[in-house]
Structure formats: C-alpha cells, structure tokens
Amino acid sequence: MNLIQESAAAAELCGRLRQSDAVTIDTEFLRENTYWPKLCLIQLGGPGEAAAIDPLADGMDLGPVFDLLDDRSVTKIFHSGRQDIEIFHHLSGRIPAPIFDTQIAAMVCGFGDAVSYEKLIARLTGASIDKTSRFTDWSHRPLTNRQLAYALDDVIHLRDAYAALVKHLEESGRTSWLDDEMAVLTDPATYHTEPREAWRRLKTRSASPKFLAVLREVAAWREQEAQNRDIPRNRILRDEALQEIAAHTPKTVDELTRTRGLTRNMAEGWQGEALLAAVKRGLNVANDQRPRLAKSRPLPDGIGPTVELLKVLLKLKCEQHGVAQKLLGSTADLERIAADDDAEVPALKGWRRELFGNDALALKHGEIALRIDRGSVQLVDLKQSVA
Numbered sequence: 125m126n127l128i129q130e131s132a133a134a135a136e137l138c139g140r141l142r143q144s145d146a147v148t149i150d151t152e153f154l155r156e157n158t159y160w161p162k163l164c165l166i167q168l169g170g171p172g173e174a175a176a177i178d179p180l181a182d183g184m185d186l187g188p189v190f191d192l193l194d195d196r197s198v199t200k201i202f203h204s205g206r207q208d209i210e211i212f213h214h215l216s217g218r219i220p221a222p223i224f225d226t227q228i229a230a231m232v233c234g235f236g237d238a239v240s241y242e243k244l245i246a247r248l249t250g251a252s253i254d255k256t257s258r259f260t261d262w263s264h265r266p267l268t269n270r271q272l273a274y275a276l277d278d279v280i281h282l283r284d285a286y287a288a289l290v291k292h293l294e295e296s297g298r299t300s301w302l303d304d305e306m307a308v309l310t311d312p313a314t315y316h317t318e319p320r321e322a323w324r325r326l327k328t329r330s331a332s333p334k335f336l337a338v339l340r341e342v343a344a345w346r347e348q349e350a351q352n353r354d355i356p357r358n359r360i361l362r363d364e365a366l367q368e369i370a371a372h373t374p375k376t377v378d379e380l381t382r383t384r385g386l387t388r389n390m391a392e393g394w395q396g397e398a399l400l401a402a403v404k405r406g407l408n409v410a411n412d413q414r415p416r417l418a419k420s421r422p423l424p425d426g427i428g429p430t431v432e433l434l435k436v437l438l439k440l441k442c443e444q445h446g447v448a449q450k451l452l453g454s455t456a457d458l459e460r461i462a463a464d465d466d467a468e469v470p471a472l473k474g475w476r477r478e479l480f481g482n483d484a485l486a487l488k489h490g491e492i493a494l495r496i497d498r499g500s501v502q503l504v505d506l507k508q509s510v511a
Contacts, residue, residue: 141168174279194221201282231448331416453476
C-alpha cells in the first residue's frame, strides 16, 4: 500500500498532483478526546495514482499539501467534505479552493438527501466499498493493509464519481446550482467558533435576558477553555451545569458548589474563580445590552392545510426534476412561504424559485391545483381551465 511517511516523498506527490486538473481528497481523524480534530491520515488521488500521507510521521512537513490545496488551477474533490475542510482550515488557516463536493452534487442530481459515499459509488461505478475499517483507531501505528485499502478507496473511486456527476450537471444545465452550497463550504465563517456565540448552540431553558447574559459569559469561558486545552466542551463542564449556573447566578464558592456536576475541588480552584467572574460579568451587563432570543412570529390560524399542500408540491417537484428535498426547502421554509409571499427563504430565490417557488406561490393563491390522475399527482393550471 502506498503510505508516505517522509516529507520529500509527500512533496513529490503533491508536485505531480499539481499538474492535474483535479485531485480527490479525504482524511481520517479522531475527535473523541479533543476539541479540534486530530488528523491521522491524508489521502490524495490523481490520474492513475493514489497515496496516503501520514501526518503523524516524525518530521512530516505538510506545507506541500497546503500549497496543493491552495492551487486555484486544481479542483479539490471531496465527498461530504465539511469536516475535512475544517481540519485543513484549523491547521493552515486556509481553505481549499476551488472545491467540488460530490455529496452536494449528488443531491442536485437526484441521488437523495446526504447520500453515503459507498451508495453513490455503487450507483455510479458499480464498485463495492468495504467500510468495516471506518471506526478503527487511525492514530495507532503501524496502520494495517486493510486500513490503508479502505482509506485509499475513498479517493480512488471518487474521481470516477466526480466525472459522472460533472457530466450529469453539464447535460442538465445545473452546474451553477452548486454555487451557493460551495460558497458556504469555502467561507471561513463556516469553521470559526466565536466563544461569545457558543451559548446559541444550547437549548436554553429560559428566555430571560438576565439568564441569557450570564449563560453567554459562562458558555464563552467554557468554549475558550476547550479550545485552549484542546479537550471536548463537556469534559470541562456539561451543558446542564452551565444552564444551572445561569439560572441560580452563584456569587460565592459555597453557592457554586451546589451546582450539580461541579466538584468541590473545581469550585474552590481556579476554574471556580473563573466561573464566578463570568457570572459577575453577565450580571453586570446593562439590561439594554443583554442578549435576547428572536421572537418567532406565530403562524396564522388555519395555515396547516396550506403547508401540507406545499409539502406535496415539494415532493412532486423533487421527483420530477431529480433533486433532493433538502436542497429545495424545509418544513420551516414552507411554513414561512405559506405565511408570507416575500419570505426570506432559499426556495423563493434563484433556480429554486424557478423550480419550486413560483409554483408554491401559485398553489397558495389558487392559480394552480393538485390532482391525482391514475395514481399520480399532477398540477392543474386553473387559469387556463377558467379561460
């Protein structure tokens, strides 16, 4: 198996791959015991070759890999590449570009929502992928031939899938449909976690501005600690403990020790001191500066049946045009369309509006209808019927 464990060989591989128009990329990593993903293997594939670079090898220089990922003349092909891209962004501060994600392209081409790599490869190439090594310990050395075979399969067959999807997109005129999704993957903000925004990922038990102000400060402290120490958030303090602290706002060590899941040693040590300081900062925030949850507007009475009709239309359009429903719209989007013709949702913009949004509004306003004819749902233009 082609495992590269020397910097010179890695540089030679990346130099060859930079002469091609596209390179397939995958990674193996661990994240159970760290905040940041621990990169354990980088698989690269080009015309006629594929190899795995061992980032854990002594003295391995990944600079040539980052240079390859930066090369705008080479398309970087991933399958469900968000976590892979996050790893490269964390290590180098840069994001690969241009990129092509075969999972997203597959959704545009009608392969369903978030199709797995093995299913996509089977449908496009007929190859069978052995995924039994997926959950092995990729940090353990030496790697077995079975592990390497599994890892390299993820870039060997990806090139054929890429070629088939590109052909489908070009023939159907859908290449530009990927632009929005690829823009999200190449946006640095996608991979940046701002500690002071960490509270937003929690399912808050209260909408009180005072509660939210304290929660923001203690969650920010935990997030920063997790990043600095490179350990999972819950290894520092569980979500439930953060919420309890925000609810009871302890002001002394004794009060802090009453928090479930917080040991006395922690409360009496430097972490307890930092938590009490965070609580104090939250309490000192002026009322007009405290965070507030966005108020969701209640849906109009009687809107439920309209939403259900829009769901049928969405499914019909997706089946007719071979597009994954996930790309066109969610139930929340349909509710907003049912309530507002000018709703700020993707389904009422660009190619999605042409494919679904215009008909959604027409159905809402009684200009078209749905009927069942010989077991299949069809659209009826009511304006033509009246004429």
